[in-house]
Amino acid sequence: MTERSRLLVLPIVAVLGLLLGGCGGYSLKGRVVSGDVSYVAVVDKDDPRLDWPAVEGAQVDLIVEPSDLNRERMNPQFSGADGAVRVPVKKVGAGLIKFEVSVSARRSGFRSSHGVFDLPKKSRRLLVVMAPGDDPPGNNGQPRTIEDDLRDFGGERTIEDDIREFGGGGGR
16 A cells, blocks of 8 residues: 555544444433432432432433434443443444434333433533422423433424324325
8 A cells, every 4th residue: 555545544544443433332321310309310429319319210311412303212220229220322323423312211219300412421420310209290290201201302293193182094
């Protein structure tokens, strides 16, 4: 390989490595803890709230670009006995490119938590605080869903909303 070819190839390989390194290599790490008020935040890894009492078995849902039509829902994760949770973000460029995410957490006996923020650097931590209690019912008195949270916190419409408003299945 000539010197000129090497100078052209090295920057291309470096850029590809950065982009492909973000494909599946990023995980949002944090803890689910008990507190007086339910909320989700991004904090420094030495934030003292990360040491609050753990909430085991909380389901944590993450949606990338929640306000877009092509939003992507990551696989739900559950907090461990120590409250630790790790949500893999399988999106090319995650951790390198700015993505807005929506995080919701729910567990029986606790009020749901919800937050919307930019995907943080790997050095930051997800803090999910859940207050003891029960959520108000969602649609039709059924247990709340992530779609209820999106509607309440982000003004998002679901397919079910459109079916209720415009009717379902009709032809043109």
